[in-house]
Amino acid sequence: MGIRAIERAMLVLQEMNMQPYSSIAHLHARTRLPKPTLVRILQTLESLGFVESDPRVGGYQVSALVGSLSSGFHKEPMVVEAGRPWAVALTRKYQWPVSISLLDRDAVVVRFSTVPDSSMSPFHKTINMRLGLLTRGMGLAYLAFTPREEFDLIIEMLRHSDDPENMLAHDPARLEQLVKKVQAQGFASRVRHVEPRNSNTIAVPIMNENGRVVASLGLTYFTSAFSEPEACERYVPSLKSTSAEITRDLARIKDSFT
Secondary structure, X not given: OOOHHHHHHHHHHHHHOOOOOEOHHHHHHHHOOOHHHHHHHHHHHHHHOOEEEEOOOOEEEEOHHHHHHOOOOOOOOHHHHHHHHHHHHHHHHHOOOEEEEEEEOOEEEEEEEOHHHOOOOOOOOOOXXXXXXXXXXXXXXXXXXXXXXXXXXXXXXXXXOOOHHHHHHHOHHHHHHHHHHHHHHOXXXXXXXXXXXOEEEEEEXXXXXXXXXXXXXXXXXXXXXXXXHHHHHHHHHHHXXXXXXXXXXXXXXXXXXO
């Protein structure tokens, strides 16, 4: 027979891990646990450092310490911890959804999104969405700033892919031209022929304290609202400054674990 208290705590953590933040009401609806029980569980997890309360959003969120429960935890996932409040702040300022993506072999995967905080989102859900490195704004923003040795290994993987979105991997000249363009302007956007065409994503790289790319930060908007040049003029400066702030917070979080 299992220990009921542990089962309940793990159920709460599992549900919280699927959301950018969770309220007591949300957890009650999802777990069916009594609200007083949820309060005690959350207070215990908060005292242990696995959960943080966020009065700005009126709820709770898991902390980077949850990642330490996994044997595969390294410093890179801390970028989600560092970037979460900055992404929320961007959405509050501009209304559009903002995401943070991490590399997963031959694509980037959305690990945090403010879709629940945005009334203007083109998507209902983006968490765990895989995005191509050669056609998607968040993928290109990561790939273009990857160290050359790693870049070459990734491109070699993409050449063996059957995905039509990876065809550019077979055209080194065009690929190099695209990468240099992204590097020069410091941001990337979705390739125009890629669906959905009613929206676009502008993305910038997020670096660690050593200047190595560890994630990408993207803002998605409806193309009916602005032309791409107008959107870039409006949002790229804020995305770049936000990325720099995340880098500074990432270094602070890292220092707190050493």
